[in-house]
Amino acid sequence: MGPHDLVERVMLMGHAAAPLPCRLVAAAYRDEQEAADKVTRLGTGVDACLFASPVPYESARRSGVLTMPATYVQLGGAALVAALARAALDERIDPRRVSIDVLNRAEIEETYSDLNLPFTDVQSRDEPGAAGTIAAYHERLVRQGSTSGALTCLPSVAERLQSAGVPAIRIRPTSAAVRTALHTAALLGAHHRLEESQLTVVLVEVPTLREPVRRTAPRYWRDELRLSLHRLLVQEANRINASVTAVDDHSYMITATRGSVATVTEGFRVLPFAARVRDELGLAVEVGVGMGRTAHDAEAHARAALARSQAGKQAQGFAVDREGRALIPAPRTPPQGAGQLKPKGIEVLARLAAKLEGGDTVVDAESAGKMLGVTPRTARRLLRTLVDEGLAWPLPPNRTPQPGRPRQLYRLIVEKLGAR
Structure with a gap:
């Protein structure tokens, strides 16, 4: 260029x-x-x-x-020597009385010393500036009689000086x-x-799926949740030419390159995939990113990053490079619709959370109505409101041999209360 x-x-x-x-x-x-x-x-x-x-x-x-x-x-060293040689052949220019741009003073003095030339009357300017400003600097010195000509590294400045009748020599790089x-x-x-194609492993864990199965929850809702999450991760991975593997019941491994992961994390500033998982599935995920010279090293670094992010509430690095160093502090993932959640939904969720027993976050219209002191019909409407606001996740209906409408269960996302 x-x-x-x-x-x-x-x-x-x-x-x-x-x-x-x-x-x-x-x-x-x-x-x-x-x-x-x-x-x-x-x-x-x-x-x-x-x-x-x-x-x-x-x-x-x-x-x-x-x-x-x-x-x-x-443009220093040999390039400056060559320019001084051309200046010596120009009858108008005395190489001992010139102005030089771009090159720093130490470099100029070193070259003059090597040539055994005095440099006390040599003017220099290494500050950046527009071509017009630098050309004016050289022209002013010549008009004042302080210099006999200019040595410039910039072709645009050389053209301006030559048009103004100022003796100028362009410093050209040597071969x-x-x-x-x-x-x-x-x-x-x-x-x-090579760095962009460096092997990178992303580990995604879902705390909700890691929790023990509760008797009140249907047996197959976890399977459906896993399938939904796996499908979403595959869609995201296809965008960056990565692959997804289920590690166990609650975690997944994405194998990609550093360049592709950097793209979806804004240069490792935001957690990958977390926003879409939260928005579409209402789930909070834990993520660790690791790089390494081998797949084993990359996975080990990803697990180290994941453990660091799980260690506490402090913002910590979620990405570890191949030397085992955290790249940057991981910013907290903002809660869905922060500042836009309706007060009514938050109030209903808080009231239900206060009545939950044993950490169970799965409810239906009947149990929610008892907690809120309203009819099942009203409770069903309130639960749908929570779903619309991203404060609850509808689970597959619990089909039973008994006649009548099957029970619709909801998992309350009580984590949203802590985010507030």
């Missing part, structure tokens, strides 16, 4: 300059400030970015568009510097590609 002449030069050097098989994508611009827009246009189509100089690199970095590794061609930069960029891209 750079001016047209440099991009053409790099493309002509081709793959012979890169240490690994790679595809070079040309992204030429007229002004360094276009770098951020070029990066945005490339998107995920590249694994690494190589910039012509530190200026477009810093411009793209400050814009926050760099989501992949990036580097730039070094060796370009080859070194291509080598670095290719290695960065390969490492990024």
Whole structure:
């Protein structure tokens, strides 16, 4: 990514300059400030970015568009020596009295010292800025007689100075510097590609299914809940080309890559799959994500992350990298419809929770009516309201040999009260 002449030069050097098989994508611009827009246009189509100089690199970095590794061609050292040699051949320019942009002062003084040239009258500016601002800096020094000319790393600045009649020499990268930069960029891209394809295991546990079976609950409601959850996880896994395996009655394992999991977790900032499971099934899940060099290591790290998230109520990392380190603190998953739950539903749920015995959260219209002091018909309507507000989960009807309407059971999601 750079001016047209440099991009053409790099493309002509081709793959012979890169240490690994790679595809070079040309992204030429007229002004360094276009770098951020070029990066945005490339998107995920590249694994690494190589910039012509530190200026477009810093411009793209400050814009926050760099989501992949990036580097730039070094313009100090041999490139500065070559520019000084060309300046010495220009009768208008004295290399001992010039202004230089982009390069830091220490690098300039080191090069002058190596050439045994004095640098006390050499002016330098390494602060970023627009092409017009930097061109004005060079022109002002020349007009004041402080310098005899300018050495610039920016083609747009060189064009402005030449149009204004100011002696200017462009610092061009050497072929060796370009080859070194291509080598670095290719290695960065390969490492990024390997990291994105790193094996990742996601463990999902459902506390509700982990609880012991209660006699009041129908025998098959757990099976139906497991099937619904498994189907949902398979749908989510298909979106990221992952696979789902049931580990036991209350947990599942999703095998994916780091890149695919990072996509559905916003860079490991939110729990994967938890929001949809909560919204569609009314279930809270515990999640641990682990990475590793082998499937065994990835699963071990996922279990460690899961144990960390189960350890307490403090927000803790839910993802562990292949070295066993937590990536970032896991934010608390916001409750469904936080701030939008109707007071009536919360009040009914709280009244029922206060009357529950032995931790049993499964009720029907008759038992709920007794707890609330209302008729079964009214209780049935209130329970449906809880379902609509995501505060209860309807279970399959409990069919019995007796004639009449089968009992409709509901599991109360009392966890929502704690979230409030």
